[in-house]
Amino acid sequence: MVVYTTIEKTGDTAWRWTWTAGTGPYDAYLYGRRIRFGLTETNLTLDSDDYSSTEPPPLEVVDRGASETATSTLYPPYAVLQWRGNTGCERYRIDRYTAGAWVEEASVAETGRGYYVYESAALTDGETHQFRVVALDDRGYEADPVAFSIDHICQPDPSAINLSYSQGTGLITISEAA
Amino acid sequence: VASPYTGADALVLTMTGSESASGLYGAASCLGGVKLAEEVAALTPRVSLALPQVIVQQCAGYNGPGAGYIRATSGTQLAYTAPGGTEGPAVTVADGATAVLVDGGSASKYVRVTRNGAAAFDGRGYGGRMTLDLVKPATGALAMRNVTSAERAAGLNLYRALALWNASDSTITNLKVWRPSFANEQISYESQLPASGAGTIAIIYGYFVTWPASGFCAIHTSLGALREVVYYTSRTDTSLTVPAAGRALLGTSAAAGTSTDLLYPIHGIRCAVETPGSDGTIQVIANETTAPTGVTWGGGVSASNPCGTIASLAPGAWLGMWLHRQTPTCFVAGINVEHGIDLQYEIDGTTYYKSWRGLYSVADSSLIGHCIYVGVDANPNFAAAPAAIAATLPTTYATTAPGSGVREYRICRVKRNAYGLLSNNRYTRSKFINSSGAEVVSPVDAPQDVTLTVRAGGEVDVAATYYASRDATPADNFRVYAKLGSNPVKGVDTPTEVSFLSSGDFQGYGSVGANTNLLRYTLGPYDWGADLRVLVTTYRSADSAESINTAAVQATVNTVGPVPVPWRTSLIGSAYDKRQPNAYIDRTITIDAGTTTYWRMLPGETQLWTGGALVWRAVIGGDADRSALLIPSVYDLIEDDTSFGAGTGTIEVVAGPPRLIYVNVGGTRRLKIDATNKTVSAAEFNMWDTLTDCPVDDPAVARPTETLLQIYDPIIGRYRAYASVNSSGVFATGYSAIQRKGG
Numbered sequence: 001m002v003v004y005t006t007i008e009k010t011g012d013t014a015w016r017w018t019w020t021a022g023t024g025p026y027d028a029y030l031y032g033r034r035i036r037f038g039l040t041e042t043n044l045t046l047d048s049d050d051y052s053s054t055e056p057p058p059l060e061v062v063d064r065g066a067s068e069t070a071t072s073t074l075y076p077p078y079a080v081l082q083w084r085g086n087t088g089c090e091r092y093r094i095d096r097y098t099a100g101a102w103v104e105e106a107s108v109a110e111t112g113r114g115y116y117v118y119e120s121a122a123l124t125d126g127e128t129h130q131f132r133v134v135a136l137d138d139r140g141y142e143a144d145p146v147a148f149s150i151d152h153i154c155q156p157d158p159s160a161i162n163l164s165y166s167q168g169t170g171l172i173t174i175s176e177a178a
Numbered sequence: 179v180a181s182p183y184t185g186a187d188a189l190v191l192t193m194t195g196s197e198s199a200s201g202l203y204g205a206a207s208c209l210g211g212v213k214l215a216e217e218v219a220a221l222t223p224r225v226s227l228a229l230p231q232v233i234v235q236q237c238a239g240y241n242g243p244g245a246g247y248i249r250a251t252s253g254t255q256l257a258y259t260a261p262g263g264t265e266g267p268a269v270t271v272a273d274g275a276t277a278v279l280v281d282g283g284s285a286s287k288y289v290r291v292t293r294n295g296a297a298a299f300d301g302r303g304y305g306g307r308m309t310l311d312l313v314k315p316a317t318g319a320l321a322m323r324n325v326t327s328a329e330r331a332a333g334l335n336l337y338r339a340l341a342l343w344n345a346s347d348s349t350i351t352n353l354k355v356w357r358p359s360f361a362n363e364q365i366s367y368e369s370q371l372p373a374s375g376a377g378t379i380a381i382i383y384g385y386f387v388t389w390p391a392s393g394f395c396a397i398h399t400s401l402g403a404l405r406e407v408v409y410y411t412s413r414t415d416t417s418l419t420v421p422a423a424g425r426a427l428l429g430t431s432a433a434a435g436t437s438t439d440l441l442y443p444i445h446g447i448r449c450a451v452e453t454p455g456s457d458g459t460i461q462v463i464a465n466e467t468t469a470p471t472g473v474t475w476g477g478g479v480s481a482s483n484p485c486g487t488i489a490s491l492a493p494g495a496w497l498g499m500w501l502h503r504q505t506p507t508c509f510v511a512g513i514n515v516e517h518g519i520d521l522q523y524e525i526d527g528t529t530y531y532k533s534w535r536g537l538y539s540v541a542d543s544s545l546i547g548h549c550i551y552v553g554v555d556a557n558p559n560f561a562a563a564p565a566a567i568a569a570t571l572p573t574t575y576a577t578t579a580p581g582s583g584v585r586e587y588r589i590c591r592v593k594r595n596a597y598g599l600l601s602n603n604r605y606t607r608s609k610f611i612n613s614s615g616a617e618v619v620s621p622v623d624a625p626q627d628v629t630l631t632v633r634a635g636g637e638v639d640v641a642a643t644y645y646a647s648r649d650a651t652p653a654d655n656f657r658v659y660a661k662l663g664s665n666p667v668k669g670v671d672t673p674t675e676v677s678f679l680s681s682g683d684f685q686g687y688g689s690v691g692a693n694t695n696l697l698r699y700t701l702g703p704y705d706w707g708a709d710l711r712v713l714v715t716t717y718r719s720a721d722s723a724e725s726i727n728t729a730a731v732q733a734t735v736n737t738v739g740p741v742p743v744p745w746r747t748s749l750i751g752s753a754y755d756k757r758q759p760n761a762y763i764d765r766t767i768t769i770d771a772g773t774t775t776y777w778r779m780l781p782g783e784t785q786l787w788t789g790g791a792l793v794w795r796a797v798i799g800g801d802a803d804r805s806a807l808l809i810p811s812v813y814d815l816i817e818d819d820t821s822f823g824a825g826t827g828t829i830e831v832v833a834g835p836p837r838l839i840y841v842n843v844g845g846t847r848r849l850k851i852d853a854t855n856k857t858v859s860a861a862e863f864n865m866w867d868t869l870t871d872c873p874v875d876d877p878a879v880a881r882p883t884e885t886l887l888q889i890y891d892p893i894i895g896r897y898r899a900y901a902s903v904n905s906s907g908v909f910a911t912g913y914s915a916i917q918r919k920g921g
Contacts, residue, residue: 004557006626007605010645010694018627037864038910043627058602075513075599082224084233114230125595151317151324153513153539156593156601161571163589165609165617170579172609174550174591175572 001068002026002042002061014047015056023065030059031122032076032154038064054177055160077122077154081131083146085116089135094118095145097130105131123152180269182276186238186286186530188346189353189491189523191218193319194339194460194498208319210462210470213341213454213496218319220534223289223310227817231295232256235276237312239518239533240286248279248289248308253298260287261312286531307816314516314535321517321536322466325505327543327596333423334505336466339452343496346525350491353523354484355451355476355499357396358533360443360516361388363479366397368416370435371408376422379408379441384415392510394427394446395420396479400438404477406430407444409506423508429475442479445517446505449485450475452498460498470500481522491523511542513597541596549600550575553588555729560604564592579615583667584726586610610726621723622653625697625714630733636703638733642714644678644695653716654678656697657724662704665711665730674699675717708735763890767877770831775839777877781892784877784900788837788853796889796900798913805913807901812856813917819861819907822847828880841878841903843885848907861907869899869912 220239244261258279368380409424476485551558659666825842836854
C-alpha cells in the first residue's frame, strides 16, 4: 500500500487522495474490487453519493510496479455465490436473510451459460450472513432454494471519529462519531 | 488417463457418516461410520467464461491454486491447462460422459468433468476457453471449522474421519500419507528447547525467513524419528520462540532437543488409518472433540518419512483416515490458517501425487480494538506500531504543548478485529495546540499538496492548492515563506503574498474544480546545493487571518544550466501564445501493402483496416460519452495470456490465412487480431484507463513497456493515445469499448 501524503474532502461527497511516488503504475481498490487500473498519476479523486461526507471510503492504492497486493482482495468484504445453472428455469432470485425474513437482493437471468456467480455488496465483518438462490420458471413457480451460510471475516470498516481537546489536562479524547 | 477414476483420479477422498447422513458438512459430520458418496473438494473452482455443457466435478489438489483453463479444441474435445502449466492432450467427451482432463506437464494435475448437453463446444471467443480460478476451500470436512476466541483460550482438539476410496478397477499399492511442510527443513544447530517449558530454537543462517510468522514445528531426530511437535508464536530469521503452552503437541511429549535435530514447519495436523470392519464401517466418535480409540497416529513429513504406508488397497476398497487438529492456547489468531495432507501411490506402474488443503480461522477477542496512530506536524507512520491501542472508545491521547508556535496532532483510528485484520482507512483529523497548551482553531483552511520542483537554472517552482469551499469566509491570497538551511517561521520570517490562480485564468494544469485555487510561484534562482525550505499558508487580507499550519517542505537545488527565457515573450506581433487553428487531417498510413492493412487518421478518429474490412474505429469527442473504441460486433474479445511469441516491429501483419495483426511490445506479440476468425486476443482488457499522454503523430508509438495507439484530438489540437497495449498483454482503452454492427 502506498503512503498517502494527503486525504482531503474536495466536495460534499468527493474525496481526493495523493500519495508518494513509487515505481508505479498504481491500482486502486475499494471494498476488495479494483476500481482503477494502471494509474500513472499519484492522485485520485472519487465522488459518489455512496460516500460519507465525514469519512472517506477505505481506498487502497497499491504500487503495481513494486508487486504490491491489495489486502482487501485477500479478505474481500463481499460474498461470492456460485451455482450450476438449470436451463429449465427463467431466472434465479438471490435472497438474503435479513431481520428474520428472506429478502430478495438480486435477480439473475438464466442465459444458458452453465455457471452463475453473484457477488454481494460489502458485508459486515464478524457476522454470519445467509443467502439462498431460488430458481423460478417463466410462470413464477419456485424450485427448492439452495442456501449458503457464510461466517464472514474481512477487514473492519470503521466509522468516523470525533476529537475533542481539554486544555486543563492536555488530553485529546477520541470517540466514535454520533 | 481420460477415463474417470483411473490413474491420479483412482483415489478419492470422501466424507464419512451414518447411512442416513445428509452429506452436508456440519459439526456432526465426518465422525466415522460408513463411507459416504460426497467427495471432499481438494480445490474449489470459481468458474468464469464457462463452456455451458461442462460441469466440473473435481479439481485435483496437485494443480495448486491459481487460474486453470479448459479449452474446447473442437466441437467434441476438451483440453486442460493447470495453473502455470501447459495444455494437455485433447479428450473427446460425449454428451453425458465423465472424463478426466490432465495437464500437459503432470498427470497428477487434472480436472474431472461431465458433459451435460449435446450441443457442440463453441471453440471461438470466450466460449472456447473456460477459466477455473482454483482456490483452497475454507472450512469443511478436511479444513474443519473456525475456532472461536473462547475455544482458543481453552485449547481445542478436533477430530474428523474421511474415507480413502480406491474408485478404480486396479489395485493401488505403496500408498503413503504425510503432513506437508510450508518450507524446507532446518537443523537446530545453534540452540534447542529444554526438556520442558518455554524456550527458543536457533539455526546458523537465516533460513527461517521462508517459514510462516507463527506455526507448528515438528522436531525430528537426525534419523527421522519424531521427537516433538511444538508451536512457535514468533520468529526471527534465525530463531523460533516457543512458549510453554506450545510444547508437547499433537500427541507428542516434551523432550530436550539436540544440535542435530531436523526442524519442519508442518501443517498442524496428524493422521491415522483405520481399516473398516466386516460390516463395512469404522468406529464412530461421540462428538468432534472425542479422540478415536485403537488407532496409531503418524507424524511423518514426506514420502520418504510418511505418517503411514498402506501396501495395497484393492479395487473398490476404502480406509478410514482420522485427522486430528490441535489449537493450543498460545495459537496466534489469524485468518486463512492452512492445513492439509499429501499422498502418493502407485497404480499400474505409475506413481501419482495428491494433496488436499483447507483453510480455517482462529479468533482472539483480546485483539479487538482501536489502533490510534498519531503524527506530530506530519502524517502518522502507519508502518510503525500505533501510538496506543484501546479496547474501546472513547480513549485519550496526551499532548505536549510546543515551546513556541503551534503544534499539529494528526490522529487516525484504525480498527482491528479478532483475527488481527486492520481497517484500510488512513484519513486523519487534526488538533492544533499552541505554546500555552490552548487549542487553536485555524481561521482559514491550510493549503494542500504543497510541492517544490527544482528547475534548470536553480529556480524552484512552488505549487499548492486551496479549497475555498471549506471556509465560510475564504482566504484570498497565499503566503510563501522561503528560507535557506532552516525552516521558516511565521511571525519571524517575511512572506511573499501571491494571488490565487483559478481554473479560469490558468491553462495547462488539468481540470480544476470550482472554488479551487492554485498556487504556481517560482523562487530563485539559487546556487547548486542550496537547501531550500518553504512554508505556504493561506491568508485572508480583510482581517489578516492566516492558516495555522507550520510544516515546511524542503528541496535541494541540484540542477545545472541557465535560466530559461521568459516563456511569454512576444515573437510575432500579437500572435504569441495563441493556439493555432486545428488543421484538418486525413492520413492513410500503410502497415502492410500486400494485405491492404492500413491506418486512416481523421480529426478525432483513427480507423484500422485490413483487406477492405474495418477492424476497429476509435473516436474521440468533446466529452467522454462521445469517445470510444468501436469494434464490429462480429469480433469476439478473448482474454488469453498464452504467449503469442516473438514479434518484429510495432505492428506486424501475417497474411495467412488466418490473417493476423499483432501489436508488439518490446519485441513480443501482446495483442492478436485474427481478421479471418474475427477475434481480438490479449491477456486482459480494460476500459477507462488512464493512458500515457503522448503527442507523437504516429498511429502506433512504441515505448519501452507499452505500445500506444494514437488519435488526433481536435479539442486539444494534437495527437494523444486512445488505447495502449503493455508488456503484460493488457489492452487498455482510455474510454469505453463498444461493439456495434458495422463498427
